[in-house]
Amino acid sequence: MVEIPDSLQCLCTASVTEQAGSYRIEIPREEVEEGELDVGEFYRVGVLTHTTASSPSESLDAAPNTSPDAQQRPPVEEGDVREVTIETLGEQGDGIAKVERGYVIIVDGGQPGETVVVDIQTVRENVAFAEIATDDS
Incomplete structure (x- = not known):
């Protein structure tokens, strides 16, 4: 079991892309707008490998015209x-x-x-x- 520190600011799924000779991991807009991240600041990033069950390509197969972020539902429901x-x-x-x-x-x-x-x-x-x-x- 991985221990998650209280200082964790963001937990999201992203892919690594190559751009102008370097690599980029994009943070979803909502994490900045609704969360505690600030544009221009530096953050430590931990990378966890995905399992087959959580692979973005598998999610896309399940719903071909939506992104993995669009498929992610709120972790609570009315009445919870x-x-x-x-x-x-x-x-x-x-x-x-x-x-x-x-x-x-x-x-x-x-x-x-x-x-x-x-x-x-x-x-x-x-x-x-x-x-x-x-x-x-």
């Missing part, structure tokens, strides 16, 4: 109940938590440092909205 840790506050005072692949969950009433159980209310491509679950028992 998840335990999350609030990392920070958003501009409007809501708690911000991140789950798999850096996917953002905005939690109404969440406070930084809290670990809470939430009900996922609304899911969008790059963000979900949740409420802290109440114990009705």
